[in-house]
Amino acid sequence: MPKSKRDKKISLTKVEKKVGLETKQKLVENVRNSVDTYSRIFVFKPENMRNNTLKEVREHWNHSKIFIGKNRVIAKALGCTEEEEYNENLHKVSVLLRGERGLLFTNEKTDDVLEYFENLSTPDYARTGGQCVETVVLPEGPLPEFSHAIEPQLRNLGLPTSLKKGVVTLLKEHIVCSAGDTLTSEQARILKLLGKQQAEFRL
Numbered sequence: 001m002p003k004s005k006r007d008k009k010i011s012l013t014k015v016e017k018k019v020g021l022e023t024k025q026k027l028v029e030n031v032r033n034s035v036d037t038y039s040r041i042f043v044f045k046p047e048n049m050r051n052n053t054l055k056e057v058r059e060h061w062n063h064s065k066i067f068i069g070k071n072r073v074i075a076k077a078l079g080c081t082e083e084e085e086y087n088e089n090l091h092k093v094s095v096l097l098r099g100e101r102g103l104l105f106t107n108e109k110t111d112d113v114l115e116y117f118e119n120l121s122t123p124d125y126a127r128t129g130g131q132c133v134e135t136v137v138l139p140e141g142p143l144p145e146f147s148h149a150i151e152p153q154l155r156n157l158g159l160p161t162s163l164k165k166g167v168v169t170l171l172k173e174h175i176v177c178s179a180g181d182t183l184t185s186e187q188a189r190i191l192k193l194l195g196k197q198q199a200e201f202r203l
Contacts, residue, residue, distance in 0.1 A: 024070075024073050027067075027070055027073050027074070027077065028073060028076065028077040030065075030067075031067065031074055031077035031078065031103075032077055032086055034065045034067075034105040035078070035086055035087050035090065035105070037065075037105070038064065038065065038105035038106055038107050039106075039107050040105070040106055040107065040108070040110065040113070041093055041103060041104070041105055042103070042104040042106070042113055042117075043093060043096045043097070043101055043102070043103060044101070044102050044103075044104060044117065045099075045100060045101055045102075046068070046100055046102060046202075047200070047202040048124060048126075048127075048130065048199040048200060048202070050122070050124055053122045053124070054068070057120070060116075061104065061106065063106075063107075063108075064104060064105055064106035064107070064108065065104070065105040065106075066102060066103070066104050066105075067102060067103045067105075068101075068102035068103075069102075071097040071098070071101060072097075074094075074097060074103065075094035075097045078090040078091070078093055078094045079091050079094060080094050117202075120202060121200055121202055122200070123197040123199070123200055124197055124199045124200070125188070125191060125192045125196075125197055125198070125199060126183055126188055126191060126197075126198040126199040127183070127188055127199065128183060128184065128185040128188050129182060129183065130182075130183050130188065130198070130199055131180065131181070131182060131183070132177040132178060132179055132180060132181040132182075132183055132187070132198060133179060133198050134179055134196075134198060135175070135177065135178045135179045136175070136176040136177055136191065136194070136196055137173065137174070137175050137176070138159070138170055138173065138174045138175075138176060139170070139173055140170055140171065140172050140173050141169065141170060142164070142167045142168065142169050142170075143161070143167075143168045143169065143170055144167065144168075145194075146168040146193070147168075148163055148166050148167070148168060150168070150193075151163050151168045154168065154190075154193075157186045157189055157190050158186050158190075159174055159190065160172055160174060176190050176191065176194070177191070
């Protein structure tokens with residue numbers, strides 16, 4: 001009895017490769033369509049990138065097109081050499097796509113674009129590996145901003161605390177971080193608990 005075609009096994013790795021290739025080809029098409037549609041291209045570097053803020057930026061520039069990530073594919077779409085470039089001088093843009101970079105395609109005036117991004121700044125909590133921009137020192141004594149239930153967590157984060165009459169109390173002065181330090185996960189969590197925003201989202 002001949003085998004049914006429905007029983008034919010398909011390698012998932014082949015399917016994944018095909019899907020990945022199709023995704024890259026679609027990105028190449030989108031980038032080249034943007035080259036044809038918009039008159040200006042800006043290369044930007046995100047600092048302390050946050051998805052929520054980036055979403056707001058995309059909404060503000062919904063009349064334009066923003067690409068972030070997949071630098072190699074985008075560079076290939078633009079053309080990495082003068083001979084390969086999709087349009088004049090695009091290979092010069094490809095050279096700039098190193099590390100964390102993004103592209104903005106727009107018809108807006110250059111001055112308006114630069115003014116927007118120069119004024120774009122959103123404070124946020126620093127993450128592990130971020131840089132401490134301001135020394136934070138907690139003095140010895142009660143910490144009324146914290147509930148008693150959180151005291152064990154504070155001790156686990158390295159703070160010398162105890163409960164005194166139900167109030168979280170710091171047993172001695174404690175330096176959370178010093179300006180210039182690379183933040184550990186514990187320091188980043190303490191700063192967030194204290195409401196200290198030491199990061200700034202910029203493009």
